[in-house]
Amino acid sequence: MKKIILVLSLLFSLLGILRSFFFVFYDFEEVTEFLNFIVFRIQPYGFAGMDIYVPRHLINGNAEGGSISMGLINLSFFLTFLSGTIIYYFSKYKETKLLVFNYSLMFLDSIIKVFYFIALFNISKLRVYDVLYIIVTLLYIFIPYYFITKELNPNIIDNDNQITESNLDNSSNSKRFINLLIDSFVIIVIVFGFISYAERNQESASVFTYFRMVFGDKFAAIAFFCTIKFIYYLVFESIFKTTPAKAITACNVIDEEGNSPNFSIILKRTLLRFVPFESFSFLMGKNLHDDYSDTYVVNKKIDRKIEDRYTLFLAVAFGILIVTYFFMSSRYPY
Numbered sequence: 001m002k003k004i005i006l007v008l009s010l011l012f013s014l015l016g017i018l019r020s021f022f023f024v025f026y027d028f029e030e031v032t033e034f035l036n037f038i039v040f041r042i043q044p045y046g047f048a049g050m051d052i053y054v055p056r057h058l059i060n061g062n063a064e065g066g067s068i069s070m071g072l073i074n075l076s077f078f079l080t081f082l083s084g085t086i087i088y089y090f091s092k093y094k095e096t097k098l099l100v101f102n103y104s105l106m107f108l109d110s111i112i113k114v115f116y117f118i119a120l121f122n123i124s125k126l127r128v129y130d131v132l133y134i135i136v137t138l139l140y141i142f143i144p145y146y147f148i149t150k151e152l153n154p155n156i157i158d159n160d161n162q163i164t165e166s167n168l169d170n171s172s173n174s175k176r177f178i179n180l181l182i183d184s185f186v187i188i189v190i191v192f193g194f195i196s197y198a199e200r201n202q203e204s205a206s207v208f209t210y211f212r213m214v215f216g217d218k219f220a221a222i223a224f225f226c227t228i229k230f231i232y233y234l235v236f237e238s239i240f241k242t243t244p245a246k247a248i249t250a251c252n253v254i255d256e257e258g259n260s261p262n263f264s265i266i267l268k269r270t271l272l273r274f275v276p277f278e279s280f281s282f283l284m285g286k287n288l289h290d291d292y293s294d295t296y297v298v299n300k301k302i303d304r305k306i307e308d309r310y311t312l313f314l315a316v317a318f319g320i321l322i323v324t325y326f327f328m329s330s331r332y333p334y
Contacts, residue, residue: 001151002093008143009085009099012044012106016078019043023068037129042136044081044102045109048193049073050321073189076321077105096152100247103144103152104236105186110140111235112190116207148240169299171251176282176297182245184279187232191225230270238266246297256294269293 019039031039050072084098114137171179198208211227212220236243241260242252253269255261261269272278272289281288290296 005099005147005151006085006089006093009081009088009102013078013081013085013102015039016043016045016081017075019046020070020075020078033129037132041129041133044106044140045074045077046193047071047074047077047105047109047189048196049189052324072321072324076317077102080317097248097250100148100152100242101244103147104240104244104247106140107144107148108190108232108235110137110144113137114141119207145239171249171297171299173282175249175251175299176287178249179243179245179251179297180279182248183232183243186244187225187229190232191221191228194224194228195221226274229273233270233273234266237261237269238263250300251297252300254296254298256296261293261295265293265295269295 022039048071051069052072054068054070080098081102084096084102087095088099114134117134117137194206194208198206198212208220208224211224214220215223233243237253238261240247241254246252253261253266255265269289272292275288278288287297
């Protein structure tokens with residue numbers, strides 16, 4: 001199974017990177033329906049944000065004077081996917097944090113795609129590629145779920161082995177802050193993707209369009225952000241007992257007895273996140289969504305040196321992302 005994970009992870013990451021650079025080398029007019037399906041519709045995930053414009057004439061002589069947008073966010077995620085695959089191989093299948101992070105994104109994006117497909121389903125317009133698309137998307141839900149729960153990040157909590165508060169290794173405030181930053185960043189990226197799609201396709205129906213109709217232009221974005229945040233934490237912590245950020249920082253959620261929290265506890269924990277300024281309550285020595293739901297965020301047993309390397313890697317990668325974005329935006333404005 002480890003070799004299967006390695007091969008699929010390499011395939012998924014390269015497919016995403018290929019998609020990012022595809023139109024730099026390929027003309028729009030030459031894209032067939034089959035090629036569109038292979039390269040775009042079945043990519044593991046797709047997130048919008050931090051678009052830069054690459055001048056195609058530097059690479060493709062047939063498109064001299066033109067440019068193509070490239071989403072740095074999506075490309076960066078897939079580069080972490082590739083990095084995680086390489087680390088997974090050279091660590092002899094032990095280091096899985098970046099893979100869990102990316103398979104978590106894949107799981108969430110696929111769930112969103114399924115609900116989106118159902119909401120806009122029209123059987124009269126159903127085609128063969130649409131059927132194949134939904135089949136692949138369902139596989140993209142099952143594969144991450146199986147990999148994360150059974151292979152990459154199995155549940156280390158033994159419900160028969162009770163844990164007391166005195167021997168819990170609670171996550172530090174600095175780690176909680178990193179979790180907040182990463183999870184919030186992912187949520188914002190998801191929200192931005194829906195909003196940008198709605199802005200580009202104002203004549204067609206979209207999820208954010210419905211929010212705008214219900215809540216109005218002033219409050220639609222806030223309501224949509226809160227909805228995505230609620231779904232994000234509820235789905236990840238109820239199913240995986242962790243989030244993409246916690247996967248990177250090697251944390252997971254447990255109840256007061258050291259067991260996996262049930263759904264009602266996670267629901268309560270998620271609702272408490274919407275108390276004003278609750279996200280920063282850990283700075284005062286309190287974690288409201290922990291304290292009032294009787295849950296803890298604890299560290300997994302890992303090599304601290306390896307954890308420090310991950311932190312350094314992410315900091316450097318984020319720095320490169322920001323520098324690249326501002327450099328390309330200033331040099332090649334749209």
